[in-house]
Amino acid sequence: MHRLFFKLFFGFLGFTLASMALSVMLAFTASKGPWGEHRQRVRHERQEMFRQTVELYGYGAVAVLRDEGLEGYLDYRKRFLEKMRTRTWLLYPDLQTVSGDSLPEPVQEVLALFSDRAEGGVRFMEREIIVVAPFFHGGESWLMTGLLPMPHHAERPIFRFPKDLGIRFWSSILLAVILCWAIARHITGPIARLRSATRTVAEGNLSVRVAPYMGKRQDELGLLARDFDTMTGRMADLLDARDRLLRDISHELRSPLARMAVALELARKGGGDPGALVRMEMEMERLNTMIGEILTLARLSSGDGGGVVCASLDFSKLVMDVVADADFEAQGQNRSVIFSGEEGLVMEGSSTLLHRAVENVVRNALRYTPEEGEVRVSLTLEGREAVLRVTDPGPGVPDEEIPRLFEPFYRVHDDRDRRTGGVGLGLAITGQALRRHGGSVGAYNMDNGFCVVIRLPVTVKE
Amino acid sequence: MLHILVIDDDRELTALLAEYLEPEGFEVEGVHDGADGLERALAGVADLVVLDVMMPGMGGLEVLRKLRSRSSLPVIMLTAKGEDVDRIVGLEIGADDYLSKPFNPRELVARIRAVLRRSGRDGEGAGLPEETRPVEMGDVRMYPGSRRALRGGEVVTLTMVEFDLLALFLAHAGETISRERLSTEVLGRPLGPYDRSVDVHVSSLRRKLGSRPDGVERIRAIRGVGYLYAFTGGE
Numbered sequence: 001m002h003r004l005f006f007k008l009f010f011g012f013l014g015f016t017l018a019s020m021a022l023s024v025m026l027a028f029t030a031s032k033g034p035w036g037e038h039r040q041r042v043r044h045e046r047q048e049m050f051r052q053t054v055e056l057y058g059y060g061a062v063a064v065l066r067d068e069g070l071e072g073y074l075d076y077r078k079r080f081l082e083k084m085r086t087r088t089w090l091l092y093p094d095l096q097t098v099s100g101d102s103l104p105e106p107v108q109e110v111l112a113l114f115s116d117r118a119e120g121g122v123r124f125m126e127r128e129i130i131v132v133a134p135f136f137h138g139g140e141s142w143l144m145t146g147l148l149p150m151p152h153h154a155e156r157p158i159f160r161f162p163k164d165l166g167i168r169f170w171s172s173i174l175l176a177v178i179l180c181w182a183i184a185r186h187i188t189g190p191i192a193r194l195r196s197a198t199r200t201v202a203e204g205n206l207s208v209r210v211a212p213y214m215g216k217r218q219d220e221l222g223l224l225a226r227d228f229d230t231m232t233g234r235m236a237d238l239l240d241a242r243d244r245l246l247r248d249i250s251h252e253l254r255s256p257l258a259r260m261a262v263a264l265e266l267a268r269k270g271g272g273d274p275g276a277l278v279r280m281e282m283e284m285e286r287l288n289t290m291i292g293e294i295l296t297l298a299r300l301s302s303g304d305g306g307g308v309v310c311a312s313l314d315f316s317k318l319v320m321d322v323v324a325d326a327d328f329e330a331q332g333q334n335r336s337v338i339f340s341g342e343e344g345l346v347m348e349g350s351s352t353l354l355h356r357a358v359e360n361v362v363r364n365a366l367r368y369t370p371e372e373g374e375v376r377v378s379l380t381l382e383g384r385e386a387v388l389r390v391t392d393p394g395p396g397v398p399d400e401e402i403p404r405l406f407e408p409f410y411r412v413h414d415d416r417d418r419r420t421g422g423v424g425l426g427l428a429i430t431g432q433a434l435r436r437h438g439g440s441v442g443a444y445n446m447d448n449g450f451c452v453v454i455r456l457p458v459t460v461k462e
Numbered sequence: 463m464l465h466i467l468v469i470d471d472d473r474e475l476t477a478l479l480a481e482y483l484e485p486e487g488f489e490v491e492g493v494h495d496g497a498d499g500l501e502r503a504l505a506g507v508a509d510l511v512v513l514d515v516m517m518p519g520m521g522g523l524e525v526l527r528k529l530r531s532r533s534s535l536p537v538i539m540l541t542a543k544g545e546d547v548d549r550i551v552g553l554e555i556g557a558d559d560y561l562s563k564p565f566n567p568r569e570l571v572a573r574i575r576a577v578l579r580r581s582g583r584d585g586e587g588a589g590l591p592e593e594t595r596p597v598e599m600g601d602v603r604m605y606p607g608s609r610r611a612l613r614g615g616e617v618v619t620l621t622m623v624e625f626d627l628l629a630l631f632l633a634h635a636g637e638t639i640s641r642e643r644l645s646t647e648v649l650g651r652p653l654g655p656y657d658r659s660v661d662v663h664v665s666s667l668r669r670k671l672g673s674r675p676d677g678v679e680r681i682r683a684i685r686g687v688g689y690l691y692a693f694t695g696g697e
Contacts, residue, residue: 255472257564262478265567278651288564329661331683332641
C-alpha cells in the first residue's frame with residue numbers, strides 16, 4: 001500500500017542512523033580530532049600520575065634505605081605490596097635491584113625500553129601497569145620500577161559512552177526519525193494524491209484537480225501535478241466535444257427524419273405504393289430508435305455524471321417488473337420468461353437506467369430463444385453484490401466475440417439481428433448504465449445456451 | 463379555416479406541414495425565427511401555435527414564456543431532443559401538449575384538434591369529422607375523435623399506435639385477437655418472423671393502463687395466439 005513511503009522512510013532513517021553511528025565510532029576511535037586529543041590527554045595524565053606516584057615512593061624508599069638500611073627498605077616494600085598490591089624494585093643506576101631479587105620478564109623488557117630516558121615511562125599491559133621512574137636523591141640517580149595491578153576501568157578496550165550521552169543519543173535518533181518521516185511524507189504524499197486522482201479519472205470523473213493540494217511546490221512533483229491537471233482538463237474538453245458532437249449529430253438527424261415522416265404521410269395520401277411506404281416507415285422508426293439510443297449512450301458515457309438521479313430502489317421488484325412485462329410479450333410468441341431468487345434487495349441508483357439495463361438484457365435473451373423456449377432470470381445476493389443471471393436456450397455467442405458483445409454497434413449474426421430489429425446499442429447501454437452504478441456485466445456460453453451476468457453493489461438486505 | 467402558426471427554423475418541415483395540414487382544414491403560417499414568431503403569435507391572428515423548442519436565437523421555451531405572460535393561446539411544443547426535461551419544463555411553462563420529432567403528422571392533427579377542443583376554439587369550418595361517441599369499457603373511456611383516453615377520469619397519455627391498439631381491443635373486448643391481425647390493422651404491415659414490435663406496443667399499453675380496480679388484468683396474453691382484452695359487462 002505505502003511501500004514507497006516505507007522504502008524512503010526506512011532508507012533515509014537507516015542511512016542517517018548508520019552515518020550517526022559511524023561518526024560516533026570515528027569520533028571515539030580516531031587518534032586525531034577533539035575526542036582523540038582528550039583521550040590522549042587523559043592517558044598521558046594518568047601515566048604521569050602513575051609515574052609520579054612511583055617516583056615519590058622511590059624517594060621514600062631511598063630515604064628508608066639510608067636511614068634504616070636494607071631491613072627497613074624490605075619492610076617498607078612489603079608493606080607497600082600488602083597495602084597497594086604493588087610489587088616494586090628499587091634499582092641502582094647500573095640497573096641492579098637493591099633487594100637482590102631478579103625482575104620478571106615483562107618488567108625487564110620495559111626497563112630496557114625506558115631506562116635511558118630521563119622521564120622514564122609507563123607501559124599498560126594486559127592486567128597490570130609497569131612503571132619505570134628515574135629520579136635523583138641526594139645527588140645520586142636512582143631507578144624505581146613498579147608492577148601495579150590494572151585498576152578498574154582504567155583502559156578497557158571496549159568503548160564506553162560517557163554517562164551524559166544517553167539523552168543526547170536518544171534525542172538525535174528521535175530527530176532523525178521525525179526528519180526522515182517528514183521527507184518521506186513530503187515525497188510520497190503528493191504521489192498518493194496523484195494516485196487517487198488518477199483512480200478518480202479512471203472511474204470517468206475528469207473534474208478532479210490536484211494542483212490546489214500541492215501548495216506552492218515548484219519541484220518536479222508540483223510540476224507533475226500541474227501537468228496532470230492540464231492533461232485531465234484537456235481530456236475533459238475532448239470528451240465533452242465528442243459528446244456534444246454525438247448529441248448535435250443525433251439532433252440534426254432528427255430534423256430530416258421529421259421531414260420524412262411528414263413526406264411519407266403526404267405520399268400515403270397521394271396513393272403511393274403501400275408496401276414501399278410501410279418499409280420506409282419501418283426504417284424511419286429504426287433510425288429514430290438508433291438516434292435515441294446513441295443519445296442515451298452519449299449521455300451515459302459523458303464525464304459529467306450524465307444526470308444519473310440516485311435514489312433508494314428495490315432492485316428485486318424492478319427485475320420482477322421487467323420479467324413480468326417481458327413474459328407478457330413472450331407469451332404471445334409461445335415463449336416465456338421465468339424469475340427466481342431473492343426479494344427485497346435494495347440499492348442506490350436510477351431506476352430508469354437500471355430498468356433499461358435489465359430490460360435490454362432480458363429482451364436480448366428473448367430474441368434468441370426458440371419457440372417453446374424459456375428465458376430464466378435468477379437474482380442472488382453474493383456478499384455485498386446483487387448478481388442477476390439471465391440465461392437463454394439460444395445458440396450463444398462465439399467465445400472470442402463475447403468481450404465485444406457490450407460494445408456499440410456490435411452484432412453477432414449480422415443478418416439475423418437485422419431481422420430481430422436490434423440496432424446493436426442495447427447491450428452497450430446496459431454496460432454503461434451498470435458501470436455508472438459501480439456494477440459490471442459479463443457473459444459466457446453454457447452447454448445448451450447463453451448466460452449474461454450482471455453484478456451490482458447492494459446497500460442493505462432488508 | 464383555423465389558423466395555425468408554425469414556429470420552426472426548419473423551413474422545409476414547415477412547408478411540408480402546410481401541405482399536409484391544409485387539406486385537413488387548417489390554414490398554416492410558417493415563421494422561422496423565435497422573435498418573429500412571438501410577434502405573430504401576439505398579433506392575435508392564430509388559433510393555435512406549433513412551436514419548436516430548439517431554435518437559434520430566441521429558443522422555443524423562451525418564446526413560450528414570453529407568450530404565456532400575455533396570452534393563453536394554445537401551444538403544442540415540438541422537440542427533437544426527446545429528453546424528458548424539455549417536456550416537463552415546457553408543460554410547466556404552459557404548453558398545452560407536446561410531440562417529439564420525428565412525429566407522425568396524423569398524430570399532430572389529432573393533437574391539434576384535441577387541444578383546440580379543450581380550449582373551446584373549434585369554431586365553424588374546422589373540417590373536423592363528427593365527434594364519434596366515446597367508447598367505454600369498465601373504467602376506461604376513449605374518445606376516438608380527439609384521440610384521448612381516460613382511466614377512472616384521469617387522462618392516460620398514449621402514443622398513436624397504443625391508441626389504435628386500444629381502439630381495436632375495446633371493439634373486440636372478450637375476443638382473442640391474433641398478433642397477425644394486430645400488426646396488419648394497427649401497424650399497417652404483415653407480421654414478420656422475429657417481429658416483436660406488436661408485443662412491445664401491447665406491453666406498454668398494458669403497463670400504462672394498469673390492472674382494473676378489481677385486480678383483474680385488462681390485457682392477457684394468449685399463449686402462441688395473441689392477446690385478449692378482458693370484457694367488462696355493461697353496468
